[in-house]
Amino acid sequence: MKRAAWFLLFAFSISTVCAKKVGLVLSGGAARGLTHIGVIKALEENEIPIDYITGTSMGAIVGSLYAIGFTTDEMIALITSKEFHSWQTGAVAAKDQYYYRQADILPNIIELNARWGKEVSLQSYFLPTNVVNPQQMNIAVMELYAPATAACGRDFNNLMVPFRCVASDIFAKKATVMSEGDLGDAVRSSMSFPFMFRPVEIDEKILYDGGIYNNFPVDVMDTTFHPKYIIGSDVGSAPTKPDKRDIFKLIESMIVKRDEQQIDNGLLLRFTLDDVSLWNFQQVDELVKIGYDSTMAHMDEIKASVSRRISQEELAQKRKEFQERIPPLKFRKIHFNGISTAQQKYIEQSFHHKGESFGMEEFRKGYFNLISDNVISEIVPHAIYVPEDSSYTLDLHVTTRDQLKVMVGGNISTSTPNQTFLGARYQNLSSFAQTAWINFHFGRTYNGMNLGTRIDLPQKVYFRPEFVIHRFNYFEDDHLFYFDDRTAFFTQNEIYTKLKVGFPVTMKARLECGAGYGYLRDLYIQDKQLAIEYRNGDDRSSYSLFNVFARIDGNSLNSRMYPTAGRRFLGSVQILGGNEYFKSSLFPADNVDGIFGWWVQFRAKYDEYIRLSKHFTLGVSADLAISNRNMLNNYTATLIQAPRFTPTVHSVAIYNEYFSANQFLGVGLKPIYVINDSWHIRTEAYAFAPYRTIMRRADNTAYYGKPFSALRFIAEMSVNYNFKIATANLYVNYYSMPAKCWNVGLNIGFLIFKERFVE
Numbered sequence: 001m002k003r004a005a006w007f008l009l010f011a012f013s014i015s016t017v018c019a020k021k022v023g024l025v026l027s028g029g030a031a032r033g034l035t036h037i038g039v040i041k042a043l044e045e046n047e048i049p050i051d052y053i054t055g056t057s058m059g060a061i062v063g064s065l066y067a068i069g070f071t072t073d074e075m076i077a078l079i080t081s082k083e084f085h086s087w088q089t090g091a092v093a094a095k096d097q098y099y100y101r102q103a104d105i106l107p108n109i110i111e112l113n114a115r116w117g118k119e120v121s122l123q124s125y126f127l128p129t130n131v132v133n134p135q136q137m138n139i140a141v142m143e144l145y146a147p148a149t150a151a152c153g154r155d156f157n158n159l160m161v162p163f164r165c166v167a168s169d170i171f172a173k174k175a176t177v178m179s180e181g182d183l184g185d186a187v188r189s190s191m192s193f194p195f196m197f198r199p200v201e202i203d204e205k206i207l208y209d210g211g212i213y214n215n216f217p218v219d220v221m222d223t224t225f226h227p228k229y230i231i232g233s234d235v236g237s238a239p240t241k242p243d244k245r246d247i248f249k250l251i252e253s254m255i256v257k258r259d260e261q262q263i264d265n266g267l268l269l270r271f272t273l274d275d276v277s278l279w280n281f282q283q284v285d286e287l288v289k290i291g292y293d294s295t296m297a298h299m300d301e302i303k304a305s306v307s308r309r310i311s312q313e314e315l316a317q318k319r320k321e322f323q324e325r326i327p328p329l330k331f332r333k334i335h336f337n338g339i340s341t342a343q344q345k346y347i348e349q350s351f352h353h354k355g356e357s358f359g360m361e362e363f364r365k366g367y368f369n370l371i372s373d374n375v376i377s378e379i380v381p382h383a384i385y386v387p388e389d390s391s392y393t394l395d396l397h398v399t400t401r402d403q404l405k406v407m408v409g410g411n412i413s414t415s416t417p418n419q420t421f422l423g424a425r426y427q428n429l430s431s432f433a434q435t436a437w438i439n440f441h442f443g444r445t446y447n448g449m450n451l452g453t454r455i456d457l458p459q460k461v462y463f464r465p466e467f468v469i470h471r472f473n474y475f476e477d478d479h480l481f482y483f484d485d486r487t488a489f490f491t492q493n494e495i496y497t498k499l500k501v502g503f504p505v506t507m508k509a510r511l512e513c514g515a516g517y518g519y520l521r522d523l524y525i526q527d528k529q530l531a532i533e534y535r536n537g538d539d540r541s542s543y544s545l546f547n548v549f550a551r552i553d554g555n556s557l558n559s560r561m562y563p564t565a566g567r568r569f570l571g572s573v574q575i576l577g578g579n580e581y582f583k584s585s586l587f588p589a590d591n592v593d594g595i596f597g598w599w600v601q602f603r604a605k606y607d608e609y610i611r612l613s614k615h616f617t618l619g620v621s622a623d624l625a626i627s628n629r630n631m632l633n634n635y636t637a638t639l640i641q642a643p644r645f646t647p648t649v650h651s652v653a654i655y656n657e658y659f660s661a662n663q664f665l666g667v668g669l670k671p672i673y674v675i676n677d678s679w680h681i682r683t684e685a686y687a688f689a690p691y692r693t694i695m696r697r698a699d700n701t702a703y704y705g706k707p708f709s710a711l712r713f714i715a716e717m718s719v720n721y722n723f724k725i726a727t728a729n730l731y732v733n734y735y736s737m738p739a740k741c742w743n744v745g746l747n748i749g750f751l752i753f754k755e756r757f758v759e
Contacts, residue, residue, distance in 0.1 A: 020308035023052040023227035025218050026059030028211035029235035030193065031281045032273045033058025034079065038291025039233045039269060041072040046299055047309040052225040053163045054217045056210035059233070060165035060190035064183060067163040068148040069319045079284050087140045088281060090133030096364070097556050098372035100504035101456070105560050106439065107421045107750035108407035109725050134198050134378065135371050137188070142381045143329065143360055145184030146392070150385035151325040155180050160322035164224055165190040166210035166217045167200070175213035176205065177220055182382060211236070218261045229306055230266035233291065235273055267302060269294050329383060330357045332391040339398045342431040347398060349458040357391060365507070373456070375429040377401040400429050410443070411749035417653035419443035419751060432457050445653050446753050447471045464500040470754055474655040490524030492640065496757040509554030518545050518757035526587070526636045526700045538586050541637040545578035545757065557607070560750055561649060561727050562682065562720045564617050564674050568607040572759055575600055582633040592633055599629040603643065603759060609672070619670030621647060627662040631703070635696040641758070645688045648716050649751055650733055650743060658712055658737035661690030678722050686714040712736045726750060
């Protein structure tokens with residue numbers, strides 16, 4: 001009898017404990033899934049235990065964060081952080097941009113990548129397979145989940161709260177339940193919404209968002225954990241007709257399975273949030289409150305069904321015990337996948353660990369260093385825990401870029417600078433990285449060809465020989481508001497070669513030194529009264545020049561053409577020498593066979609954008625030029641060859657003699673109203689102060705005017721739209737000289753020219 005009584009008492013105790021087990025099921029729904037945080041917050045405040053969690057997509061993210069010990073306040077702080085925004089958008093933060101490895105800024109819009117093995121194929125990247133660049137998320141997922149993976153021994157039952165998430169095997173066309181392995185891979189596969197994110201490959205399975213086959217995994221909770229009470233939070237949209245203009249809503253309607261699963265042994269909280277955009281993570285507080293209030297409205301019902309409680313102190317102790325099991329991220333070894341031994345040597349030098357352990361900060365520097373490299377397409381990192389010495393092995397799966405890239409781009413304009421750009425770039429990685437290119441520009445204003453190569457050595461030095469031939473055409477244009485009386489009908493031709501040697505200075509700057517030779521030829525007419533008769537120019541100045549130079553520059557601007565954030569600086573010094581030749585049929589007495597001269601030229605530019613508020617940014621800029629070059633054969637030749645102040649896109653494409661001088665200072669202010677990531681309105685105002693204005697004598701020779709005797713201005717207002725692959729710019733601008741100089745126009749694309757021999 002006594003033995004039977006003890007057995008009944010034991011059985012009753014077990015059944016009582018089991019009856020109190022609570023499972024929490026969280027659906028997918030992108031930003032709408034932030035509602036789940038409010039549900040958890042209400043349960044915790046009322047001491048309702050959460051014994052198991054299953055989730056899909058955003059439900060997997062929120063559920064996994066809770067399972068590894070995050071509080072709801074910590075989740076909210078993470079979601080609202082700048083880091084989370086960068087993961088969501090794929091934008092690389094300015095502090096992580098490694099400018100030393102970045103390629104030249106080109107006007108390319110469409111890229112075709114060639115792959116060859118048994119056969120050669122071209123693949124267009126005009127339509128990308130994913131909107132969000134995965135580089136930021138790759139490192140974030142590892143940093144967030146690798147320590148928890150180590151703490152649970154790759155078994156999700158051993159997390160602070162046992163956890164499951166659901167992904168979709170698109171080849172087998174079925175749901176896959178993730179219960180073990182790398183927690184970061186599991187969560188990421190569950191939330192990889194097609195087209196927005198790249199799929200994740202695990203055990204040779206291509207996995208996408210779990211919502212495709214099981215968006216609300218109540219069945220997984222039932223069959224895996226068998227809780228006696230289930231609380232479900234479902235934010236999946238009701239099957240309504242999507243807006244045909246909303247691409248992501250259309251994709252969601254096509255692929256996400258609408259789960260109508262009911263909960264027989266618990267509570268179903270179903271939220272209708274169709275007015276919340278899928279990727280609008282700005283409504284955190286509002287969505288958390290919706291989840292919290294709805295759960296609180298059912299709290300009496302929950303408490304009546306769940307008698308067991310877990311106090312705040314007990315929960316805090318539970319978190320503490322799990323977090324004490326988490327080994328810190330310290331790497332001792334690096335293992336590579338997807339590349340050859342020679343390529344490994346090139347990549348490994350970026351981490352400088354030399355057999356010693358290193359942490360996340362050192363890894364972050366090396367990681368962003370490498371993904372800035374032209375030849376690296378993607379690096380997927382994993383931290384594999386080694387319990388014998390409590391360290392991690394850094395496992396890097398490296399994908400190199402396709403060897404041949406064909407580029408097409410340019411600019412469409414209502415004015416003269418219509419451009420077509422064609423380029424080809426060959427990239428190869430062995431024990432060093434090599435890039436070779438040939439680019440062509442065609443247009444009314446600018447035509448050119450340049451070819452070269454860059455060889456990057458593991459010792460962080462590169463060699464860059466290049467050859468350039470290009471021509472700038474300046475002529476009277478058709479304008480709406482003024483008659484153009486500037487120097488007209490002249491062209492500038494340059495053929496030059498340079499050898500550059502580059503070194504990193506900081507993560508955002510590089511130093512280039514080198515030497516070059518150039519042959520320059522200007523065709524023009526000195527007397528404007530004769531320009532109508534001799535439209536092709538009859539005066540010719542030629543220059544045979546050598547130079548040695550050093551320049552330091554850095555760039556973290558967020559746009560090739562119309563930036564609203566970041567910084568750009570440039571400082572260069574050149575020593576130049578060579579011969580000047582002049583020939584004219586109009587002024588044959590002035591012909592010169594050659595005059596040799598040496599001079600030094602210094603140039604410094606600075607451009608920075610300061611965010612003042614959510615929508616307002618202030619840009620500031622400065623441009624300083626100092627040259628002791630002697631006056632040339634005539635006034636026009638001197639002015640054409642003098643440094644130019646060209647702070648706007650429009651000023652780069654025209655020639656305005658009133659903004660050229662051998663020594664000048666130019667400054668600017670750019671108040672910008674940023675409407676959103678696509679639209680902004682910018683105003684720009686610049687002052688140009690030549691130290692000594694280049695003046696014309698009656699015999700067409702040049703001389704200097706009085707110091708600081710002139711002050712000139714440029715103003716521009718524009719509306720800009722960034723549609724990812726290019727930019728549209730509608731502008732109106734004003735130059736104080738010549739008088740009444742107004743311009744109105746539209747540019748679509750990128751208007752970018754190759755640098756001149758004398759920068």
